[in-house]
Amino acid sequence: MKSWLSFFALYMLCCGMYGKQTQVFYCDSPTGKKYHFSKKCPGLQKCTHVIRQTNILDAKNMKLTECLIEKK
Numbered sequence: 804m805k806s807w808l809s810f811f812a813l814y815m816l817c818c819g820m821y822g823k824q825t826q827v828f829y830c831d832s833p834t835g836k837k838y839h840f841s842k843k844c845p846g847l848q849k850c851t852h853v854i855r856q857t858n859i860l861d862a863k864n865m866k867l868t869e870c871l872i873e874k875k
């Protein structure tokens with residue numbers, strides 16, 4: 804029973820965070836093609852345009868791909 808609960812907690816942590824409600828950041832410029840989980844990502848610091856926030860589904864709909872710097 805205890806292990807089931809910890810599995811459930813892990814599931815919530817994992818899939819709750821990376822579900823469709825996950826907020827991501829992207830640079831609203833013609834060259835911006837990545838979305839970032841962290842606003843402090845080095846990839847976003849290079850953005851000279853407006854940094855916008857959206858959810859991960861919309862980011863994917865905009866043909867943005869996951870930031871490679873944060874992906875480890």
Ligand SMILES: [Zn+2]
Nearest residue numbers: 839844846870
């Ligand atoms: Zn990034």
